[in-house]
Amino acid sequence: MAEDSRAIVGVVCDRQTVDGVDYDAVRVRYLEALHLTAGVVPVLIPGGLTDKELRTCLLAFNGLLLTGAASNVSPSRYGGPKACASTLDLDRDRTSIAAIETALSLGVPLFGICRGLQELNVALGGTLSSDISEGEGRGVHVEDLSLPRDLQYAPSHAIVAEGNGHIAECIRRLNTNSVSVNTLHQQGIARLADGLAVDARSVDGVIEAVSVKEATTFAAAVQWHPEWFHVEDPLSGEIFRAFGEACHLHVKRKMLQP
Numbered sequence: 001m002a003e004d005s006r007a008i009v010g011v012v013c014d015r016q017t018v019d020g021v022d023y024d025a026v027r028v029r030y031l032e033a034l035h036l037t038a039g040v041v042p043v044l045i046p047g048g049l050t051d052k053e054l055r056t057c058l059l060a061f062n063g064l065l066l067t068g069a070a071s072n073v074s075p076s077r078y079g080g081p082k083a084c085a086s087t088l089d090l091d092r093d094r095t096s097i098a099a100i101e102t103a104l105s106l107g108v109p110l111f112g113i114c115r116g117l118q119e120l121n122v123a124l125g126g127t128l129s130s131d132i133s134e135g136e137g138r139g140v141h142v143e144d145l146s147l148p149r150d151l152q153y154a155p156s157h158a159i160v161a162e163g164n165g166h167i168a169e170c171i172r173r174l175n176t177n178s179v180s181v182n183t184l185h186q187q188g189i190a191r192l193a194d195g196l197a198v199d200a201r202s203v204d205g206v207i208e209a210v211s212v213k214e215a216t217t218f219a220a221a222v223q224w225h226p227e228w229f230h231v232e233d234p235l236s237g238e239i240f241r242a243f244g245e246a247c248h249l250h251v252k253r254k255m256l257q258p
């Protein structure tokens with residue numbers, strides 16, 4: 001029987017403590033979007049792995065997903081102001097930054113969502129704003145927690161595609177240059193890393209999507225949450241299918257290697 005050549009995609013976990021017990025966890029919606037729309041097999045990457053062990057994982061995997069999370073990237077990673085420990089997830093930071101560097105060096109497809117976009121920017125030398133609403137003319141980008149979850153993840157502001165990166169291409173495949181996306185973040189890109197190109201901005205100037213300039217495969221991230229309506233929303237489907245195709249191409253390329 002032919003080996004199942006479906007791509008395996010590693011998903012970096014959040015470290016959470018519930019009733020004094022530590023968990024490594026990922027929201028199911030991210031895993032469903034990978035499995036059902038990208039058509040790949042998601043596996044969880046726990047915290048605490050050494051860089052060498054992460055490399056072993058990424059040599060075996062065909063893609064990397066960096067999910068959103070309520071926690072923030074530690075400002076110590078980019079020279080930002082000291083933050084309250086309760087808002088941080090240092091295990092996640094360490095694993096994500098190392099996994100990003102390794103995936104890019106190995107040419108493993110990479111997709112970041114919300115916190116994942118912020119991690120990608122920091123991993124490549126960029127900085128973050130701790131509260132993007134403080135910027136001149138900036139709108140509100142945090143979710144309304146008083147709303148039901150589906151309404152928190154409903155489209156809420158327009159973004160406009162720019163450049164020729166993976167996400168900009170997905171937007172233009174919808175025969176448009178502008179779409180409405182959801183928004184559930186307080187932080188955002190302050191200084192864009194040199195190795196990143198902007199794929200989309202919100203109308204108030206927030207960088208909403210980026211692509212890695214020198215990447216030879218899908219290596220991109222978005223500030224919004226395409227996983228939530230990955231079935232219903234056309235752009236979400238385009239992005240996850242494009243990521244899945246890149247992961248399956250990676251499988252084929254590895255099969256052809258001597």
Ligand SMILES: N[C@@H](CCC(=O)NCCCC(=O)O)C(=O)O
Pocket residue numbers: 027067068069070071072113114115116184185186187188
């Ligand atoms: N904490 C950062 C990133 C925000 C983010 O990833 N939100 C996702 C919330 C839902 C989830 O946990 O998946 C910021 O505030 O900018």
